[in-house]
Amino acid sequence: MNIFNLVSKNLLRRKGRFVFTLLGITIGMAAFVALLSLGSSMQRELRAQAGMLDANLVITPTNWCAFDQISILTGEALPESLHYDVMERISSIYGITAVPYLTQRTAIQNLPVMVTGIYPNEMKDFRRWEIAQGVYFAADNERAVVLGSSIANNFDLNLGDVLTIRGEPFPVIAVLSPTGSNDDTSVYLPLTVVQEIYEIGPYISFIVARVSDITNMDSYIAAIVDVVNVSVTSDEQLLSTVLTMLGSVNATLQLIAGVALISAAFGIANTMMAAIYERRREIGILRAIGGKSSAIFKIFLLESGLYGLLGGIIGVVVGFVASIVAAPIIAQSGISVLMKGATPTASFDVSIVITAILFSIVISVVSGLYPALKAAKLTPVEAISYD
Amino acid sequence: MKKIPLFFVLFIMTVLIAGCSDDNANALAVRDIQSDPFAFTGELRVNGIITDFFEHDTRIFNLKDTAETLVCLSLVCDSFRLPVIYVGGGDIPQIADEVDVIGQWSDTEYGVIFEATSFEVRRNIMRIIERGPNR
Numbered sequence: 001m002n003i004f005n006l007v008s009k010n011l012l013r014r015k016g017r018f019v020f021t022l023l024g025i026t027i028g029m030a031a032f033v034a035l036l037s038l039g040s041s042m043q044r045e046l047r048a049q050a051g052m053l054d055a056n057l058v059i060t061p062t063n064w065c066a067f068d069q070i071s072i073l074t075g076e077a078l079p080e081s082l083h084y085d086v087m088e089r090i091s092s093i094y095g096i097t098a099v100p101y102l103t104q105r106t107a108i109q110n111l112p113v114m115v116t117g118i119y120p121n122e123m124k125d126f127r128r129w130e131i132a133q134g135v136y137f138a139a140d141n142e143r144a145v146v147l148g149s150s151i152a153n154n155f156d157l158n159l160g161d162v163l164t165i166r167g168e169p170f171p172v173i174a175v176l177s178p179t180g181s182n183d184d185t186s187v188y189l190p191l192t193v194v195q196e197i198y199e200i201g202p203y204i205s206f207i208v209a210r211v212s213d214i215t216n217m218d219s220y221i222a223a224i225v226d227v228v229n230v231s232v233t234s235d236e237q238l239l240s241t242v243l244t245m246l247g248s249v250n251a252t253l254q255l256i257a258g259v260a261l262i263s264a265a266f267g268i269a270n271t272m273m274a275a276i277y278e279r280r281r282e283i284g285i286l287r288a289i290g291g292k293s294s295a296i297f298k299i300f301l302l303e304s305g306l307y308g309l310l311g312g313i314i315g316v317v318v319g320f321v322a323s324i325v326a327a328p329i330i331a332q333s334g335i336s337v338l339m340k341g342a343t344p345t346a347s348f349d350v351s352i353v354i355t356a357i358l359f360s361i362v363i364s365v366v367s368g369l370y371p372a373l374k375a376a377k378l379t380p381v382e383a384i385s386y387d
Numbered sequence: 388m389k390k391i392p393l394f395f396v397l398f399i400m401t402v403l404i405a406g407c408s409d410d411n412a413n414a415l416a417v418r419d420i421q422s423d424p425f426a427f428t429g430e431l432r433v434n435g436i437i438t439d440f441f442e443h444d445t446r447i448f449n450l451k452d453t454a455e456t457l458v459c460l461s462l463v464c465d466s467f468r469l470p471v472i473y474v475g476g477g478d479i480p481q482i483a484d485e486v487d488v489i490g491q492w493s494d495t496e497y498g499v500i501f502e503a504t505s506f507e508v509r510r511n512i513m514r515i516i517e518r519g520p521n522r
Binding site: 076077079104105106107110112115164165166167198 | 415416418419420421422423425426427428429431466
């Protein structure tokens with residue numbers, strides 16, 4: 001009988017104990033993989049949203065807190081805090097193309113949706129929108145709405161349907177082609193109309209800008225700050241701030257999964273210790289017929305390593321399934337406070353699979369070290385004389 | 388031995404059901420309704436943090452957006468607060484409680500405000516606010 005047959009036979013000798021020990025490491029690994037997978041998908045989602053912002057600079061009021069900054073990437077409604085004058089002064093700087101955003105909320109079929117006030121023509125060019133159905137705004141003060149593609153699909157809205165916003169009816173005149181960004185999830189109206197119906201006055205939420213020479217970013221930022229008192233962030237800085245905050249949330253979640261793994265490791269150590277006491281006589285016989293202590297050590301270490309391998313593989317599968325189930329729930333829960341709007345989706349990542357399985361094996365082998373050493377140190381007389 | 392797979396299946400199902408059931412998944416955030424509150428009709432479940440009580444009528448309290456409070460770590464910053472009048476019986480929630488209030492818009496002696504007939508306290512976040520930012 002080779003060593004691998006011996007190891008697998010030993011493991012399956014007490015099937016109940018084998019299943020429960022395996023369950024411990026499997027659940028720990030599943031939690032670890034699910035959190036790792038969701039964390040990386042959240043990061044990817046944010047990077048994608050930042051890319052789709054397709055702007056070099058984001059201009060916000062100086063008093064905005066981190067939540068507001070994050071909301072730009074995640075597509076949440078934001079307070080109207082910048083005076084319209086700011087927009088005009090920034091637009092007058094040579095080399096900068098800027099568009100204002102005024103983000104509010106309303107409800108369709110009792111579900112919250114975003115309403116964005118825009119400069120119709122400038123925004124269409126800036127965002128490179130294409131019209132899937134209908135005719136786009138003909139005037140800057142047209143009292144009608146254009147829908148993002150997801151809004152039209154999710155609420156089954158068609159051209160000519162009427163949306164009531166702040167008690168006023170607005171006909172749907174066009175639907176945008178899908179963009180894959182947050183643009184798909186908003187209802188668009190001309191800026192002046194949103195300012196009027198929401199009784200906001202001459203204010204906007206924030207401005208995004210594109211510069212003609214990205215190697216000169218600092219000088220553009222300096223030029224903006226020179227003419228208006230605002231906070232100017234490059235798209236990369238914004239993303240980096242958000243990812244840093246997300247990183248600390250991820251680290252906390254992984255720590256929780258780590259605790260589950262450590263308790264699973266103690267479970268393996270406990271199982272291996274029990275196995276040694278049960279198999280003392282067998283160890284003694286092996287030693288008596290010439291088995292080396294290194295061979296005994298190897299057998300027990302392989303047994304605990306096998307727990308890690310099996311637990312790792314099953315845990316990866318369960319973890320990915322759990323992340324698929326959990327993704328939509330997390331998108332609506334307190335865990336994703338920082339992620340509101342950016343829906344995490346489960347994602348299969350080979351590096352996570354390899355890391356998780358290796359990590360599982362290492363943890364199991366480490367937890368099996370002490371029991372294996374104990375088994376290897378038993379002398380034949382000690383082992384056989386055990387009753 | 389045949390009982391183990393059955394136990395295993397039951398265990399996994401219990402974990403999944405416990406993990407998937409989220410009674411509060413459909414709660415609206417304060418931020419969702421602040422711009423156009425009356426666009427939401429019928430019975431609503433609104434989630435938020437209690438910031439203060441009306442001095443002359445402790446049935447009335449203000450709710451602030453949970454996500455905003457947790458990121459900004461302040462109950463008193465200058466942001467929108469949703470006034471709620473609680474007309475159900477029993478205990479009332481406390482300041483810094485994260486609650487789901489269930490009710491609807493109603494014309495009361497204070498004008499049209501959100502009238503909650505029941506509430507569920509999820510947790511109290513005062514300690515989180517007092518601990519301050521960890522970044």
